[in-house]
Amino acid sequence: MSSFKGQMAEYPTISIDRFDRENLKARAYFLSHCHKDHMKGLRAPTLKRRLECSLKVCLYCSPVTKELLLTNPKYRFWEKRIVSIEIETPTQIPLVDEASGEKEEVVVTLLPAGHCPGSVMFLFQGNNGTVLYTGDFRLAKGEAARIELLHSGGRVKDIQSVYLDTTFCDPKFYQIPSREECLSGIVELVRGWITRSPHHVVWLNCKAAYGYEYLFTNLSEEFGVQIHVNKLDMFRNMPDILHHLTTDRSTQIHACRHPKAEEYFHWNKLPCGIISKNKIPLHTISIKPSTMWFGERTRRTNVIVRTGESSYRACFSFHSSYSEIKDFLSYICPVNIYPNVIPIGTTMDKVAEILKPLCRSSQSTEPKYKPLGKLKRARKTHLDSEEEDDLFDDPVPLPRRHKAPYQLTLHPEVFVMTAAQPQPEQQRQSTGYLKAEGMRTSPWANFVDCEESNSESEEELQTPASSQEDLGAVTHQQPKADVEVPQWEVFFQRNDEITDEGLENPSSSTEAGGSQSPKLFSDSDGESTHISSQNSSQSTHISEQGSQGWDSQSDTVLLSSQERKSGDITSLNKGSYRPRIKEHIPASQMEQSVPCPKETHSDLKHRNQDVKIVPSAGEPTALSSGIHIPQEKSSLNLSTTADSQSSSDFEIPSTPEAELPKGEHLQYLYEKLATGENIVIEKRKSSLLDT
DNA sequence: GCGATCAGGT
């Protein structure tokens, strides 16, 4: 849940995702996505009144968010004041004080956030520096490197502050299986059930919120069956989603809801009320997407857990895991990080401790926003170049880690990823956040090495860090003993232990009752079991997990999609995705892009990138004319100060000679990249520099 | 009657 108050230190005249209190005075509003906890005050009478008195104040969001928002009658009054901004299109926004006439401008760029349909991060560039508000996001490792507009001149932009989704910024969520893994686990579970007979149906026990659409679309695509939902009119203009949904209850996959759904389910009734088809009773299983639940597990990660005779939990996350957050931050390397979410049970200080090591160290360019001022880097030797090395060591931060993500661009599968349609960018949005990361290694396999390196550093921590963050901003200051200490052994087990398939004892744990659940097989140590669903061609791996208070009588089973055939990835990418990256960054450029942006030249100069200009506020008419970005043609070049490297920033032709790693080398890279380890560096140097 | 807040639920 967002705890963000709405304003950023650098640009206090704009409000994001909060519309109450201080935010009532904002010169412009931004909405990152359509979840209620980011819409506080958005329909309050006070704001409505202000809107009526103002000629210029507008709400900016993605086209999909606009669509979803306006589908709700409660927000209709915004209609003439919502300006949708195309994804990845730098757009100039006028910030006018209507009383004084004072005017400022800021350029905003919407970057896909991968959280739910329409969700975006906002990158702001203006006189007070470049800042990134992530909203809620889920980006896989390495994805930041593929976001063109986070770059400039072949390297990551100089970002002053990041306002970060810290929902799972906790080592207990160190690793969350990728979207693809979670999805394929669900796909196989569903397949094993609905192929039994037309009367076998699945109920996806989803919460009332946007974000499950990619699950629906992929299941629908996979089985050629539409998903039953209560409502779908909000998707009327998003065919890529709409076509996979139905309000016809006679389908085998349901995601409908009802206040008494759980009770219904107990009586074998679906939330939509049906219990049979053609007089024949239905056999139903429920699958409940969960994240926190898995975060609480004490054993290694798994994708599907059986919690009852006919009930399953499926790992599913809208938010980046701890390691994904770390990867993201270490790539963009901001000076300041402000957490947007302080989960209960934790405190600002705790989150701050975790984030601190991920801030850029160094001389700040904006002391004003750096509560801690300059920091000395007293480097502990024991921290040496393990995990966080480059984050601490270099006086001039030179996060060589950054190379790792770039390296990803050499990964063959990256090319496969995301291709969205240019057109209905609603779809692009809605499905575009599903991207294949391309890592084939099983999550745990990647960490074997690490077990050693981290073994000792279990709990220590808490260097008496000066806790003084003004706004909760965290600035890098001292080599924080990483609070991050993941408990490796808890999350990962040795490869062999897990992948081995041969030793299951077919102890049929068949369940009684009319519902035939997949058969279970426990393996010897009782720690790990295998499940094989009748029709599933693919052997799915499972492991047992302590039943922590779940249906005691039921088997607790975990499935983890062990192998994802490349086909899986492909299927994920059905739909229309837009290539996230058109060309690769030549090795030569990678070289220079590697170093953490020094505060040399600011990004204030927007190079030659096109910047759209939003008609200076005050033309609501134009805005409401149906053209979202009326100023369309007027794409101007802000960069009067454009420097040389400009326009071609992202049009660098691919480097054919940038050879793709193969064989063992590739395997090596997979493992290292997947862990975010820096080992890659050396490799990279040798392999890339010599090109 | 509405909104804000809180408790309780999934």
Added chain:
DNA sequence: CACACCTGATCGC
């Protein structure tokens, strides 16, 4: 187990 809601009770306007 606060992921993102929903319902219902209470209180103030």
